[in-house]
Amino acid sequence: MNSALPTSAQWAALMPILFPALAAAVIPLALLDRDAGVQKWIRAGVYAVALFALGASFMFLAELGKQSSQPSYQQLRLDYLAQFTGIFIVVAAALAVLQSWDHFHQEGWVKGETISLLLFSVSGMMVFASTTNLLVLFLGLELFSIPLYALTATLRSRSSSSEGGLKYFITGAVAAACFLMGIVILYGLTGTLDISVMRLQAGTPLADPLFIVGIGLLLVGFLFKVSAVPFHQWTPDVYVASPHPIAGFMSVATKGVAIVALIRAFPGLTAWGPVLGPKVQGVFMLVAVLTLVVANLTALVQTSAKRMLAYSSISHAGYLVLGLVAGTPGALTGMLFYLAIYLAMNMGAFGLFTAFGLVGEKDTYEDLRGLGWKHPLMGLCAALILFSLAGVPPLGGFYGKYMIFKELVATGHVNLAILGVLASLVSMGYYLRFIVALFLQAPTQAQEREATEAPVIQASLARGTVLVGAILVVAGGFMQTVLVDGFAHRAIQGLLGLR
Amino acid sequence: MDLLSGTLQGYLLVAFLLFLIGLATVLLRRTLLLQFMGIELMLNAANVALLAFARWRGSDLQGTVFYLFIIAVAACEAAVGLALVIGLHRHRATTDADKASSLKQ
Numbered sequence: 001m002n003s004a005l006p007t008s009a010q011w012a013a014l015m016p017i018l019f020p021a022l023a024a025a026v027i028p029l030a031l032l033d034r035d036a037g038v039q040k041w042i043r044a045g046v047y048a049v050a051l052f053a054l055g056a057s058f059m060f061l062a063e064l065g066k067q068s069s070q071p072s073y074q075q076l077r078l079d080y081l082a083q084f085t086g087i088f089i090v091v092a093a094a095l096a097v098l099q100s101w102d103h104f105h106q107e108g109w110v111k112g113e114t115i116s117l118l119l120f121s122v123s124g125m126m127v128f129a130s131t132t133n134l135l136v137l138f139l140g141l142e143l144f145s146i147p148l149y150a151l152t153a154t155l156r157s158r159s160s161s162s163e164g165g166l167k168y169f170i171t172g173a174v175a176a177a178c179f180l181m182g183i184v185i186l187y188g189l190t191g192t193l194d195i196s197v198m199r200l201q202a203g204t205p206l207a208d209p210l211f212i213v214g215i216g217l218l219l220v221g222f223l224f225k226v227s228a229v230p231f232h233q234w235t236p237d238v239y240v241a242s243p244h245p246i247a248g249f250m251s252v253a254t255k256g257v258a259i260v261a262l263i264r265a266f267p268g269l270t271a272w273g274p275v276l277g278p279k280v281q282g283v284f285m286l287v288a289v290l291t292l293v294v295a296n297l298t299a300l301v302q303t304s305a306k307r308m309l310a311y312s313s314i315s316h317a318g319y320l321v322l323g324l325v326a327g328t329p330g331a332l333t334g335m336l337f338y339l340a341i342y343l344a345m346n347m348g349a350f351g352l353f354t355a356f357g358l359v360g361e362k363d364t365y366e367d368l369r370g371l372g373w374k375h376p377l378m379g380l381c382a383a384l385i386l387f388s389l390a391g392v393p394p395l396g397g398f399y400g401k402y403m404i405f406k407e408l409v410a411t412g413h414v415n416l417a418i419l420g421v422l423a424s425l426v427s428m429g430y431y432l433r434f435i436v437a438l439f440l441q442a443p444t445q446a447q448e449r450e451a452t453e454a455p456v457i458q459a460s461l462a463r464g465t466v467l468v469g470a471i472l473v474v475a476g477g478f479m480q481t482v483l484v485d486g487f488a489h490r491a492i493q494g495l496l497g498l499r
Numbered sequence: 500m501d502l503l504s505g506t507l508q509g510y511l512l513v514a515f516l517l518f519l520i521g522l523a524t525v526l527l528r529r530t531l532l533l534q535f536m537g538i539e540l541m542l543n544a545a546n547v548a549l550l551a552f553a554r555w556r557g558s559d560l561q562g563t564v565f566y567l568f569i570i571a572v573a574a575c576e577a578a579v580g581l582a583l584v585i586g587l588h589r590h591r592a593t594t595d596a597d598k599a600s601s602l603k604q
Contacts, residue, residue: 135565142572146579153583159590160601166583170534170596173576174525177541180569181518184545188511188552193561 006073013071013078015060016086017126020093023053024119031113043109047101050115054094054122061086070494075133075194080494082130084336084487085260088343089129092253093122095347095465099245102462103354107155107243114154117147118249125257132196132264134183141179141221144257145172148250152242160361164241171234172224179221185214195265199272212279219283222265225258228317229291239310240363245462247306248350251313256339259320263335267496268327284325285416291318292423299430305437306363308430309349312389315427316342319401322420326407329492334403336488341388341396341476348385348469352378355466357457365437369447372438378463381470383435388473390431391424396476403484510551517544531584531594538580542573 006014027046061083064071070079097115104110124143131137149172153165183193189211190198224231239247266272272280292315299311316338323335353363355378356371372379388397401424408417443451476483517540524537546569553562588594 135561135568139568139572142575146575149579149583153586156586159587162583162586162590163601166531166587169576169580169583170525170531170538173538173580174522174541176576177518177521177538177545180542180545181548184549184552187562187565188548188555191556191559193565 009069010071010073012060013064014073014076016057016064016078016090017076017123017130019053019057019060020119020126021123023049024116024123027116027119028113031116046115047097050097050119051094053119054090054097057122058087058090058094061090075131075136076127077130077132079130079491081260081264081491082126084491085129085257086126087487088256088339089122089125089253092249092256092343092347093118095351095468096245096249098461098465099248099347099351099354100243102459103243103245103359105458106354106357106359108157110154110156114151114243114246117151118246120144121147121151121253125253129257129260129264132194134187134193134195137195137261138176138180138183141176141225144254145176145225148172148254151246151250152238154243154246158360161241164238167241168234168238175221175224175231178217182214182217182219182221185210185217189214212276215276215280216283218265219280222258222262223287226255226262226317226321227314228287228321229294229314230287232291232295232314232317235314236307236310239313240304240306244306244350244353244358247310248347251310251350252343252346255313255317255320256343259335259339262324263332263492264495266324266327267332268329281325281327284321285413288318288321288325288416289419291315291321292419296423296426300426302430304364305368305434306350306353308434309346312427312430313346315423316346316389318423319404319420322408322416323404325413325416326404326411328407328411329496330410331404331407332492332496333484333488334400334407336491337403337476337480337484338400340483340488341400341473344469344472344476345385345389345397348381348466348473349389351462351466351469352382352385354462355459357454357459365433366444367447368434368437369441370438370443372435374451375463378466379438381466382438384470384473385466386431386434388477390428392428394477396473396480399477399480507551507555511548514544514548514551517541517547529596531587531596534596535577535580535584539573539577542569542576545569 027049030042030046064078065083070077072078096118100114121144124140124147128137128140128144131140149165149169152168153162155161186198187193189208190201192198220231227235239251242250266280270277295311295315295318299308299315302308302311320335320338323331323338356368356375358367372382384395388395391398391401401420405417405420408420521537521540521544524540525534528534528537546566549562549566549569553559556562584594591598
């Protein structure tokens with residue numbers, strides 16, 4: 001074993017992971033009880049430190065992206081895929097931090113470590129997305145999951161919040177235990193913890209029934225994080241229970257890193273050999289079909305817009321898993337592009353609640369009535385984001401789906417592509433309901449009275465993030481070649497060694 | 500050392516049984532604390548299997564070190580999980596999982 005200290009190039013590559021963790025460790029020191037006057041400044045300081053750490057992390061990642069070498073340190077690989085995912089996570093976290101500033105101003109400040117926990121989970125996600133070693137993968141999984149359990153229960157004064165946190169904890173811990181058992185079985189049968197080495201040990205262990213059990217348990221852990229049916233039950237409850245920015249961050253970043261880790265573990269169909277490959281593909285196919293059908297139909301009957309967005313995020317997991325079914329480099333590139341657009345769409349959609357100043361349990365379609373006319377710019381952004389979620393051309397969401405469906409047809413899964421198109425048509429129904437509530441339904445008299453009496457809401461930062469989301473969605477539609485060739489394509493090529 | 504000289508199959512059987520008992524506890528019992536114990540049982544089942552495999556592979560260091568990490572992770576999970584149980588107990592004065600179902604649609 002080489003236990004040498006990292007070289008300077010390796011240090012630079014590790015910085016994106018270390019910066020958020022360091023900031024997360026420092027922030028709780030500043031949160032001791034003080035009087036109200038001082039606390040205001042401490043809060044501002046905490047947010048500044050968090051944004052600085054995320055910014056520094058982003059700078060180091062951008063610097064890494066310019067180099068032609070792909071550094072690695074021990075079990076961590078900071079290759080193009082890891083850099084892509086790192087930027088993805090940092091941007092999502094920065095948007096969530098900005099939105100939470102406004103959200104906690106509206107909701108009332110919680111004494112606490114929200115931002116610190118968020119940064120810890122950012123570090124954990126980066127570790128999770130940049131390794132093929134199962135030990136490190138497990139540690140990354142726990143490092144980002146455990147803070148998220150606590151983050152869900154942030155609003156301690158509300159009982160539904162701690163209930164959601166507990167539900168997430170119990171289901172998440174069971175999924176993590178299954179994931180761990182899968183790792184142990186795979187390790188026992190192959191004698192290695194590295195999944196990319198394991199794959200190359202062709203021959204007897206890969207066909208062993210116990211090995212298949214191990215892969216199955218591993219997939220339970222991954223699919224739980226992706227929140228694909230039948231491991232989706234926690235998603236709506238947890239998103240509704242958590243603060244809006246945290247719900248957005250969880251829906252985007254957790255799903256994103258789990259998809260990236262899946263791409264690393266199952267890159268294409270040939271990777272796992274002729275026996276296991278088709279079996280894994282069959283599982284993905286089943287999961288994708290179930291997810292698309294169940295999530296889209298359940299989303300139609302929701303009365304809470306936030307719950308609808310939770311089911312919509314499950315259905316997007318379905319489209320992403322469809323990409324894994326196709327498994328070609330083109331489909332994997334499409335998945336990364338889809339994730340980038342999904343980041344803009346979902347951070348924007350969850351940010352809308354903060355931008356409109358909806359707090360507490362006010363997250364139904366009723367509460368949205370007429371808000372589109374009251375805040376015209378936000379209304380326009382909302383329409384763009386929701387149409388993109390539904391996959392209307394020429395917005396970004398359409399091209400993400402198009403790239404995945406194209407590869408599905410090319411690999412002969414025409415039925416699945418048709419199902420995907422039908423699912424997006426169904427999804428149009430519930431996204432339109434959101435837009436109809438915003439523009440076509442007049443607010444009730446009680447709501448009008450409440451709006452005139454209420455103080456001016458502070459939401460400028462959240463509105464900014466929604467605007468950024470909408471701009472990215474449009475940009476993704478018109479400049480998709482830049483995004484695809486510049487980032488997604490290179491990440492997948494680096495992973496598969498195609499160059 | 501005679502106690503530790505059982506075959507690999509024996510240890511694995513124990514580990515899988517523990518895992519299933521833990522899973523059944525989480526799924527069937529309705530007390531949050533017992534469900535919590537079930538989760539710990541599942542993690543420790545993985546530990547037993549891991550150490551058995553590591554020993555079978557000639558005291559592989561990777562497996563032995565992994566075991567220490569799992570212990571630490573289980574402790575972290577316990578800390579957060581118990582805090583969440585206490586948080587819920589303050590609101591509802593119960594640790595019954597069935598009484599914490601206000602979030603259903």
